[in-house]
Amino acid sequence: MSDLDPAIALYEAGRPAEAAVKCLALLETGSRDADTLNLLGVSLFATGNGDAAVGPLEEAVRIAPAHFAARSNLALLRQQRGDWALAETQFGTLAVLDPAFRLTQDRLGAMRQELGDLDGALRALTRAVRLDPVSGLAWFNLASVRMLAGLFEEAMAGFRHAIAEDPSGVLAHIQLGEMLLRLGRVGEASGIFRRALRLDPASTGAGNGLARCGRYRTMTAAAGMPTGGVAIRGPFESATGYGHFCQRIIRTLQGRTSHAGQRVPLEVIGINGPEVWPGGALDRPVPARAVVNCLIPLAVEPVPGRATVTFSMFEATRIPPAWRRMSESSDLIVVPTESSRRAWAEQGFPEERLRVCPLGVDPVQPGGVPVLAVPGGRLVSSYRHRFLNVSDFNARKNIDGLLRVWLRATAPTDQAVLILKLGRSLGPAARARLGALVRGAEQAVGRRLAEAAPVVLVDRLLTDEEMTGLHRAATHYWSLSHGEGWDLPMTRAGAMGLGLIAPAHSAYLDYLDEGSARLIPSSVGPARVPGESGFYPPFHGLDWWVPDEEAATAILTGIIRGGDRLPSARDRLLERFTWERSADRLLAILDEAGLR
Structure with a gap:
């Protein structure tokens, strides 16, 4: 029995915190071997302490570069934390250490898919299938990425392979049925969904698919009317x-x-x-x-x-x-x-x-103005300049750029407040990301958020009436987005008479001009994730627009301190853009x- 066996037993018994204590005791005796460090890392990770797990796993890999388990755990931890480049390096080394290990290619493919690199994911998952052609899971993973890549015929073949290797796989049946529907093959899809329901009568996906098949057959029968x-x-x-x-x-x-x-x-x-x-x-x-x-x-x-x-x-x-x-x-x-x-x-x-x-543009509906207060209790309604931004919390909305401009353009003494409506609700992970964006903006500008005009965060799902009220609480609507297909909140704000500040790109140029809004000059650049070198996944390898933050700062400063009165877009929007x-x-x- 080795010294590490008691710690292994504790970990396998579902007691990772105690296993970590045992590992730390062994390390204190001077026995800094890779096995102990690896077990300490995975035990810490299992207790929810991913930050502390990185060090032991990195040390294990330094001590024993060929330690497959430690390197694999480090790669997975890096992937889970979003350290994409470091994770890919570890996965690449694992592929060299054991070229025949399919799970390495599976994990590499999953990570590249998460990053939006569908071509890279296809290469890795194709290798995984070649390494283990009888794995239903490998075929399912490959078929799923083929589907996302728009390779519908190839995806359908992949799901058929997955079913052949695992005939009880309900999800593979559902995905195959949906592929058939995307190719207009309703009769075949119906048969697949029925088979899925026999495997799992409670399957919502199969039931929904069968319902659509019924609708499409009825519509086809009516095509001669x-x-x-x-x-x-x-x-x-x-x-x-x-x-x-x-x-x-x-x-x-x-x-x-x-x-x-x-x-x-x-x-x-x-x-x-x-x-x-x-x-x-x-x-x-x-x-x-x-x-x-x-x-x-x-x-x-x-x-x-x-x-x-x-x-x-x-x-x-x-x-x-x-x-x-x-x-x-x-x-x-x-x-x-x-x-x-x-x-x-x-x-x-x-x-x-x-x-x-x-x-x-939505017609202006009645709605009360919500009572909002800044940190410290002062009512938002008491500020002369009240800027609103309504955004999903993602990289395209450029919230980090919005914060940088606000830090540069405003001071606590200004009669200005930013109302930031983010997403439908922000969970702990999203709040942590928002905190990181705030810290990054503060570091980039060299000022703390407390040294700028106040920001009020609204992060819950609002009804249509409540959203109208939120717009009524503002005097201006401001976007610094990297690109928009339309921007419904912006057009609603314009129809309600708010002053509009928008980047001069994408959809904004179809319904705004210099006579109806303040437009921010913009250039074209890679669709990068804030603070990272990688692409924003849905836009992998593509370009979007980068608003000029200095110009945006000057516009905000001119409004807040110079009294710049913005033109109104109300008449233009309500006359030209009705439902x-x-x-x-x-x-x-x-x-x-x-x-x-």
């Missing part, structure tokens, strides 16, 4: 940007009439299948020649006998290659702005199959293409 209607599929139940514009388009189309004065027949299908439109019975088959998908290309499912129209958008200078491949199944791609049209065209999508249909115009333009696009 007299035409003139519109069928729309989208996430109308979700509190997302796509969900919002999908709801608005549907509600507006409900009241539209044809040139002959007849109501436009309308059918609505939810993203999952079983959803029913809450505003009335719009779930029956209607005489429509096309299905309009208010979705990203990955989620589009062609309906046999009907044309496929994808109403989508993108926030970089061009779409990813995967989106280009997925878009091939669409007869038309409809986008809300010229910026998104160029994004498809720049990736080589045929311009004759691209159309622009601007979205609408009625948007719905009429969509109908015109379908008519011009012979799809209604």
